[in-house]
Amino acid sequence: MVKSENYDVIVVGAGMVGAAMACALGLKGIRVAVFDRTLPSAFKPDQLPDLRVSALSYASEQILKNLGAWPHMQAMRMCPYRRMAVWEKLHFPSGRELAKRSNQTLFNAADIRHEQLGFIVENRVTQLALLRRLEDIESVSVFAPATIERMNLKGEKPEVMLQDGRRFTANLLIGADGARSRVREQANIRLSTREYEQQCLVATVEIEGGLQDITWQAFTATGPEAFLPLPDIDGKSYASIVWYNLPENVRKLMKLSDGEFLEALSTTFPKELPRLVKLHERGSFPLARRHAMNYFTHSVVLAGDAAHTINPLAGQGVNLGFQDVAWLAEVLTDAFQAGESPGDQKVLSRYEKARRTDNQVMMSTMDAFYLAFSNNNAPLKMLRNVALGIAGKSKPAVREVMKYAMGISGRQAQLAKGHW
Ligand SMILES: Cc1cc2nc3c(=O)[nH]c(=O)nc-3n(C[C@H](O)[C@H](O)[C@H](O)COP(=O)(O)OP(=O)(O)OC[C@H]3O[C@@H](n4cnc5c(N)ncnc54)[C@H](O)[C@@H]3O)c2cc1C
Numbered sequence: 001m002v003k004s005e006n007y008d009v010i011v012v013g014a015g016m017v018g019a020a021m022a023c024a025l026g027l028k029g030i031r032v033a034v035f036d037r038t039l040p041s042a043f044k045p046d047q048l049p050d051l052r053v054s055a056l057s058y059a060s061e062q063i064l065k066n067l068g069a070w071p072h073m074q075a076m077r078m079c080p081y082r083r084m085a086v087w088e089k090l091h092f093p094s095g096r097e098l099a100k101r102s103n104q105t106l107f108n109a110a111d112i113r114h115e116q117l118g119f120i121v122e123n124r125v126t127q128l129a130l131l132r133r134l135e136d137i138e139s140v141s142v143f144a145p146a147t148i149e150r151m152n153l154k155g156e157k158p159e160v161m162l163q164d165g166r167r168f169t170a171n172l173l174i175g176a177d178g179a180r181s182r183v184r185e186q187a188n189i190r191l192s193t194r195e196y197e198q199q200c201l202v203a204t205v206e207i208e209g210g211l212q213d214i215t216w217q218a219f220t221a222t223g224p225e226a227f228l229p230l231p232d233i234d235g236k237s238y239a240s241i242v243w244y245n246l247p248e249n250v251r252k253l254m255k256l257s258d259g260e261f262l263e264a265l266s267t268t269f270p271k272e273l274p275r276l277v278k279l280h281e282r283g284s285f286p287l288a289r290r291h292a293m294n295y296f297t298h299s300v301v302l303a304g305d306a307a308h309t310i311n312p313l314a315g316q317g318v319n320l321g322f323q324d325v326a327w328l329a330e331v332l333t334d335a336f337q338a339g340e341s342p343g344d345q346k347v348l349s350r351y352e353k354a355r356r357t358d359n360q361v362m363m364s365t366m367d368a369f370y371l372a373f374s375n376n377n378a379p380l381k382m383l384r385n386v387a388l389g390i391a392g393k394s395k396p397a398v399r400e401v402m403k404y405a406m407g408i409s410g411r412q413a414q415l416a417k418g419h420w
Contacts, residue, residue: 002167007033007141009332009342010160010170012151012183014039014144016054016123017304017321018176019130023067024329024415026140030336033168034134035160036144040124043076049204049230050122051281053240055081055215055315057118059407059416060322064126066420068136072129073121077231080116082109085216089225089270107402111395117406120215120228120240123318153187158299158343172342173300174328179290181306187297194367196287196311198223199250201243203282204230205262208275210237217313218270222246224313225269239274241265244313250284287311289363295352299343303328308359311366319407320359326413327354358410 009025011018014036022034056064056078064070087104109117134140147163151173158173175183184191200223212229223244230238243253243265256264258279266276290309295302304321328351335347403409407416414420 002165004159004167004169005033006157007031007168007170008172008336009033010035010158010168010173012148012160012173012175013177013181013304013306014127014131014142015176015178015304016126016130016318017306017325018174019127019134020063020067020069020322020325021174021176021303021329022140022142023069023130023133023137024325024420025332026134026137027067027420028329028333028336029139030332032140033160033170034140034142034144035146035148035162036142037147039131039144040127043125043128045077046234048233048280049238049240050124051202051204051240051283052123053120053228053230054123054126054318055118055228056121056126057316057319057405057407058114059412060319061119062416062418063322063326064129066415066418067130067133069126069129069133072132073125076125076129077233078119078121078125079211079229079231080119081213081215081229082116083107083214084117085214085272086219088219105398107398107405109402112399112402114406116213117402120230126318148182151183151186153183153297153300171299172332175300175302175306176304177306179288179305179309181302183300184292184302184306187300187302189295189297189300189302190293192291192293194289196289197246198244198287199247200285200287200312201245201250201253201282202285203241203243203261203265204280205239205241205265206277206280207237207239208277212237212239212274216270216272222249226313227269227273236277237274238280241269241273242312243269244287247286254282254284285312289367291360291363295356296345296348298345301328301348301351307355308363310363313366314405316362316366316405320362323358323407323413323416324351324355326415327351329415330413354413 008031011022011034014034022032025032084107149163150161152159157169160168175181211232215228217224217226226242228240262276292307303324331351332342
């Protein structure tokens with residue numbers, strides 16, 4: 001019989017959240033084995049931007065800096081954004097868009113004395129930087145690409161068996177294996193789920209007008225239309241366009257030729273859209289809100305998309321995932337220092353207590369936006385525009401929303417505060 005290799009912690013999934021988790025624990029000398037079925041392809045500076053990008057908050061930036069991944073990300077590429085505009089698109093009965101916008105809110109980093117609100121970064125860049133950082137951390141072993149044949153999560157210690165016959169055990173197994181988590185399923189952790197009626201079409205386009213420092217989002221009854229700036233490459237500028245719509249409309253848009261699609265974007269999107277030069281790539285994503293009923297069972301715990309997925313309309317999914325990392329790493333490090341077993345229910349419930357309410361509040365906030373804007377009910381439309389107009393003119397309210405989105409309001413974990 002093949003003997004198992006024993007670690008303190010096993011992490012299944014080396015995506016942004018799993019790789020950050022392994023970094024955080026490894027930096028404290030905890031012995032970690034990380035498994036992923038694939039590895040991202042290497043970065044090439046002249047490569048056009050990937051389709052999958054994330055707006056990383058100030059809090060995520062601090063976490064990635066404290067983990068030592070940020071310089072590697074900067075050495076690849078990222079795009080800061082200093083301002084963010086949000087409004088609801090209003091039309092005359094003739095269908096023409098209203099030119100004057102009394103319902104627009106502008107968030108400006110300068111108003112809270114910050115250089116930027118956040119950074120748009122390709123997911124692969126963040127993941128590669130974390131994996132690069134893991135190479136420096138002796139107590140972490142990365143097994144990827146590796147196929148997990150079986151997991152035994154019912155014994156005294158969780159065990160992972162690879163297709164090549166190798167076996168690994170640990171005192172705790174962390175499921176960071178994404179929205180369709182196999183760990184979650186095998187641990188019999190149930191989910192509360194809500195499928196949204198909208199889908200999200202993401203397109204990477206080359207634009208005219210140089211590097212932008214603003215993101216904007218216009219709400220419509222079929223979902224938001226958004227613009228995210230991307231870094232310049234070889235003197236050319238790019239943007240990520242996000243177009244929420246009903247599934248049948250997204251299907252139609254996906255079938256258009258590149259030229260027809262750019263034409264549809266130019267005629268539908270707000271006038272702020274820079275002139276589009278070329279479509280590079282497009283893809284569509286179904287949207288679902290999922291929340292694990294429990295974040296842990298005996299010696300198994302979930303983090304990131306494995307524990308929760310939210311409507312991406314405010315770009316907060318992986319930012320919540322990095323907060324999970326910060327709090328779980330703190331709880332586990334304290335437990336190791338106190339001589340407690342990391343898989344103990346008492347230990348893991350401290351993590352769930354630190355995270356569940358915050359994740360729930362963010363999910364509910366996104367749902368409130370989704371429900372408030374996804375209809376054409378006239379009184380509701382008037383009410384939300386009055387509310388947007390008033391909120392947009394109240395500097396303290398705007399500053400509070402900015403701080404919340406940047407992850408700098410409320411309690412902070414050590415990793416986000418800079419002591420690690
Ligand atoms: C359209 C869209 C836009 C978004 N925009 C933003 C944004 O602007 N800001 C933001 O914060 N978030 C955003 N998000 C959310 C963000 O993309 C996710 O929250 C994030 O990718 C989750 O990271 P993760 O590491 O938890 O999971 P994943 O990225 O799914 O990583 C899971 C990892 O586990 C591995 N894995 C899975 N199963 C196994 C297995 N059985 N064995 C071994 N390995 C396995 C996978 O290969 C992968 O590497 C967006 C999401 C969408 C859909």
